[in-house]
Amino acid sequence: MSDVGTYLYAVAMERDSAATQGLTGVAGRAVQAIPHAGLVAYVSAVPLTEFGEEPLRQSLEDLDWLGETARAHHRVVAAVAAKAPIAPVRLVTIYNDEAQVRTLLERRHEAFMEVLAQIADRQEWGVKVYVPPPDDRPAQESAAGGGPGAAYLKKRQAGLHNREEAWRRAIARAELIHKTLESLAEASHLHRPQDPQLSGREDWMVLNGAYLVDEERGQEFGQVVERLRGEGVDLELTGPWAPYSFTTSVEAGAEGEQDDRR
Amino acid sequence: MTVAEPRGAALAAEGHLPSERVALVDLLDRLLAGGVVISGDLVLSIADIDLVRISLRALIMSVREGDSVAGVRRHD
Numbered sequence: 001m002s003d004v005g006t007y008l009y010a011v012a013m014e015r016d017s018a019a020t021q022g023l024t025g026v027a028g029r030a031v032q033a034i035p036h037a038g039l040v041a042y043v044s045a046v047p048l049t050e051f052g053e054e055p056l057r058q059s060l061e062d063l064d065w066l067g068e069t070a071r072a073h074h075r076v077v078a079a080v081a082a083k084a085p086i087a088p089v090r091l092v093t094i095y096n097d098e099a100q101v102r103t104l105l106e107r108r109h110e111a112f113m114e115v116l117a118q119i120a121d122r123q124e125w126g127v128k129v130y131v132p133p134p135d136d137r138p139a140q141e142s143a144a145g146g147g148p149g150a151a152y153l154k155k156r157q158a159g160l161h162n163r164e165e166a167w168r169r170a171i172a173r174a175e176l177i178h179k180t181l182e183s184l185a186e187a188s189h190l191h192r193p194q195d196p197q198l199s200g201r202e203d204w205m206v207l208n209g210a211y212l213v214d215e216e217r218g219q220e221f222g223q224v225v226e227r228l229r230g231e232g233v234d235l236e237l238t239g240p241w242a243p244y245s246f247t248t249s250v251e252a253g254a255e256g257e258q259d260d261r262r
Numbered sequence: 263m264t265v266a267e268p269r270g271a272a273l274a275a276e277g278h279l280p281s282e283r284v285a286l287v288d289l290l291d292r293l294l295a296g297g298v299v300i301s302g303d304l305v306l307s308i309a310d311i312d313l314v315r316i317s318l319r320a321l322i323m324s325v326r327e328g329d330s331v332a333g334v335r336r337h338d
Contacts, residue, residue, distance in 0.1 A: 011298065067286045070293050074284065090297035104300065115298075126288060191291045198287045208291065238284075244292035248299055 006095040007046045009076045009088065010242075011105070011112050014040045016084030023079055026072040027051070036102045039112055042080055043101060051094055060092070081242035085120040087112060087250065088242050111250045118212075119247065122186055123240035125211050125221055128194070129174050130203035130234045134166035167204075170233075174206035177228050177235070184221050185211035189245040203234065210245035 007026055012018070017040045023031040029044035049055060059065040070091060077088045095101050105112070182188045193205040213221045222237060229235045 008300075066290075070286065070289050071284070073293060074289055088297045090299050091293040093298075093300050108300075112298075126291075189296075191295060194287050194291070200285075200287075210292075210296075238288055241292065244296035247297055250298040250300075 002097065003048050004045050005048050005051050006098055006101055007044045007051065008093045008095060008101060008104075009042045009044070009073060010080055010086045011042075011089065011116075012040050012080065012084050012086040013113075013116055014038050016040070016086075018042075018080045018083045020080075023076060024072070025076045026069050028072075031076050034098055034101055034105075036105045037109055039105045039109065041101045041105060042076060042086075043095075043098070044076075046094065051092070056092065077242045077244075085116050086242060087115050087119070087247040088244050090248075108250060115247050115250055118186075119243040121215050122212050122243065123215055123218060124243045124245055125213055125218070125225075125237060125239035126241060127177075127181055127207065127209050127211065127225055128199075128205055128236040128238070129177055129207035129209075130201060130205055130236065131166070131170040131173070131232060132203050134162050170204060170206045173233055177233075178207055178209055180224065180228060181209060181211050181221070184217060184224060185213050187212040187246055191245070210241075212243060212246045 007029070009025060009031070014035045014037075017033050017035055020031040020033050020042065025031045025044040027044075027046055027050055029046055031042055031044050034041045034043055050059070059069075073091055077086065080086050081088070095104070178188070178190070189210045191208040191210060193208045196202055196205075199205060211221070218240065225235050225237045
């Protein structure tokens with residue numbers, strides 16, 4: 001068995017094949033294009049001492065390794081996506097050899113073509129919506145009697161009530177924002193809100209959306225995001241991204257199932 | 263392309279997001295939950311890699327355990 005695997009980054013149409021000279025991917029490896037069956041796959045030869053089952057089991061738990069690998073993967077995807085529509089592949093997808101990649105391009109030809117047609121001339125934008133967590137203290141000190149214990153309970157209940165209310169309002173606002181953004185997009189996808197410890201913000205993240213927007217409407221989309229900000233709500237725009245959130249349908253084979261939120 | 267949004271404008275001017283300026287957490291949202299998922303017998307040890315992904319999620323979830331804002335998880 002060979003000690004080298006074929007790491008797959010992305011697939012595009014063969015006529016859009018981009019030059020890969022000087023492009024390095026995961027583990028500092030050169031990137032190559034494999035044109036086949038009307039499609040082109042971007043790959044790197046990677047050592048199985050690092051990308052084999054056992055080493056991966058260890059290294060995927062290592063956030064430094066994961067971060068480095070994710071950035072290298074993204075660098076390749078972003079470089080080829082800048083030139084043509086591409087379908088990025090999920091992180092750490094490794095084949096035994098290039099022949100297997102060619103077989104993939106043949107077998108999934110229809111599904112790739114369908115996805116590439118959907119994302120052509122469109123870009124993914126990310127929008128995260130944050131609201132500050134409410135103050136836990138009730139608005140007014142209760143003057144009512146009943147001893148310190150009862151006063152504490154009352155305050156605590158008022159605090160919880162404030163929190164519930166604030167949460168409901170924030171969710172309603174997030175839904176409205178999502179509807180507005182969705183109406184400008186070809187497709188949308190909701191990611192799981194990020195944990196404050198991962199996002200680095202204490203604010204509640206009430207929306208972590210991805211929107212597939214026509215290139216020519218990108219500016220308009222950004223302006224709408226800008227207008228939706230305010231009244232205690234902060235929106236963070238990221239992108240344009242390669243269409244990561246809109247290419248998972250290839251998994252289902254030829255069915256081309258798309259976003260379920262539309 | 264220009265976008266009337268400070269952070270977005272700077273990023274959009276690049277045409278794409280350079281990897282060093284992307285927050286890792288935003289990238290992982292997309293790289294672990296998005297992208298083409300290859301199923302079948304072609305991929306080297308996909309089942310094992312999937313197991314690894316699950317344990318990675320466990321790792322991220324364990325970070326979440328310390329979360330005191332209970333509400334954040336409700337909007338799934």
